[in-house]
Amino acid sequence: MRALVLVLCCGVLFGAGMAGAETYTVRPDGTGDYPTIQAAIDAAVDGDIIELTDGIFTGDGNRDIDYLGKAITVRSQSGNAAGCIIDCEGSAATPHRAFHFYSGEQNNSRLSGVTIMHGWAPIESRGGGIRCEGESAPVVIDCILTDNSGAAALCIESSWLTFTNCHFTSNTAFEGGGICCEEATLTIEHCTFSDNTAEQSGGAIRARAAVITVDCCTFTHNTASHGGATDFIMGCEVALRDCLYQENSAIEAGCVCLFAGCQGTIEGCTFVGNSSDQWAAAVEVGKSSTAHVAECTFYGNAASGGTLILSDDPSTVTNTIVAFSTLGPALYSWSNVALSCCDFCGNEGGDWIGGYASQYGINGNISEDPLFCDPENGDFALHELSPCAPFSPPNPECDLIGAWAVGCGGTPVTESTWGGIKAMFRR
Numbered sequence: 001m002r003a004l005v006l007v008l009c010c011g012v013l014f015g016a017g018m019a020g021a022e023t024y025t026v027r028p029d030g031t032g033d034y035p036t037i038q039a040a041i042d043a044a045v046d047g048d049i050i051e052l053t054d055g056i057f058t059g060d061g062n063r064d065i066d067y068l069g070k071a072i073t074v075r076s077q078s079g080n081a082a083g084c085i086i087d088c089e090g091s092a093a094t095p096h097r098a099f100h101f102y103s104g105e106q107n108n109s110r111l112s113g114v115t116i117m118h119g120w121a122p123i124e125s126r127g128g129g130i131r132c133e134g135e136s137a138p139v140v141i142d143c144i145l146t147d148n149s150g151a152a153a154l155c156i157e158s159s160w161l162t163f164t165n166c167h168f169t170s171n172t173a174f175e176g177g178g179i180c181c182e183e184a185t186l187t188i189e190h191c192t193f194s195d196n197t198a199e200q201s202g203g204a205i206r207a208r209a210a211v212i213t214v215d216c217c218t219f220t221h222n223t224a225s226h227g228g229a230t231d232f233i234m235g236c237e238v239a240l241r242d243c244l245y246q247e248n249s250a251i252e253a254g255c256v257c258l259f260a261g262c263q264g265t266i267e268g269c270t271f272v273g274n275s276s277d278q279w280a281a282a283v284e285v286g287k288s289s290t291a292h293v294a295e296c297t298f299y300g301n302a303a304s305g306g307t308l309i310l311s312d313d314p315s316t317v318t319n320t321i322v323a324f325s326t327l328g329p330a331l332y333s334w335s336n337v338a339l340s341c342c343d344f345c346g347n348e349g350g351d352w353i354g355g356y357a358s359q360y361g362i363n364g365n366i367s368e369d370p371l372f373c374d375p376e377n378g379d380f381a382l383h384e385l386s387p388c389a390p391f392s393p394p395n396p397e398c399d400l401i402g403a404w405a406v407g408c409g410g411t412p413v414t415e416s417t418w419g420g421i422k423a424m425f426r427r
């Protein structure tokens with residue numbers, strides 16, 4: 001049974017290094033094979049591995065680290081990121097970051113199993129924890145980035161930054177508290193983003209003119225003025241797959257914003273309890289941008305404009321549930337959208353209204369309680385009697401509707417009161 005916990009659905013394995021590689025040890029107290037991380041990198045050659053013992057690495061040589069274009073791996077010896085910490089000790093007076101990739105490093109330049117904290121970069125520089133530029137393409141695995149300022153990570157200038165199984169928490173920035181990406185490529189797999197904040201846009205991720213792929217990730221309690229979790233602008237190509245967005249918030253666009261010529265695909269994602277003071281609680285698409293939303297579940301989101309706003313250029317929504325929004329309708333009243341095999345039900349501001357009302361009752365579109373197994377405890381799998389189960393009445397022509405498969409039987413759970421739902425997400 002699928003529960004409201006991120007499922008590892010896209011396993012990726014990375015080798016430790018090349019055959020015949022040398023392994024060097026660095027310790028926080030300066031003992032080991034080399035006194036600092038940078039000294040070890042200076043001496044290393046392609047294929048070498050630098051292992052960091054547990055403890056807290058501070059000071060020159062253990063921050064502002066440069067891979068020098070080498071195909072090497074820096075990793076914790078224990079594999080426990082929480083025990084192996086690089087504390088940049090950065091501030092406005094003395095800015096420092098952990099790593100700077102700018103010499104053409106490729107995907108055989110790897111960082112694994114460490115915590116990066118207290119990096120600080122000014123607005124004009126950015127990348128308090130990691131900065132990647134100049135067509136570099138390193139891979140970061142099993143790391144924690146926390147309490148960094150000026151965006152925990154930055155990728156610009158045709159670079160390609162990959163994060164796998166990393167955790168971004170309590171980072172801050174003007175734009176992109178967790179990651180900021182401009183005119184570059186960003187790949188994120190099995191990562192979590194929690195309690196990140198941006199003063200302007202993209203609490204967790206902000207991207208401009210970039211190619212973004214986000215698979216199997218979780219976004220919780222991220223905030224910004226615009227795009228509480230993610231904000232994509234100016235021609236971004238975006239793919240969001242099998243992600244969970246829970247209790248993110250913004251003044252405008254609580255979770256995902258695609259704006260100014262972006263193209264997005266949102267597939268298999270779940271949006272629960274997200275909110276916006278204005279416009280879309282979960283997904284907002286506008287100004288010559290388009291989105292294809294498929295096999296998603298939206299539950300208990302709140303914004304006066306609607307859970308989704310899909311305007312300007314036409315978008316599509318297929319095999320998707322939008323249910324029990326606690327404020328506003330399922331979609332903005334005049335969304336420009338083609339709908340098929342969708343279930344809009346129990347939304348406080350209305351289900352099939354405005355410019356898309358005529359699509360109710362055709363192309364498999366219904367308004368029926370989806371019969372989630374246990375939504376109050378975060379289980380959005382479907383009861384076997386659900387109208388959203390594959391090829392079930394009243395829409396036998398439709399495959400599975402929503403992000404979650406059938407997971408229970410017996411007596412189905414039905415929604416009965418608005419108060420109970422609102423209480424789940426009241427702050």
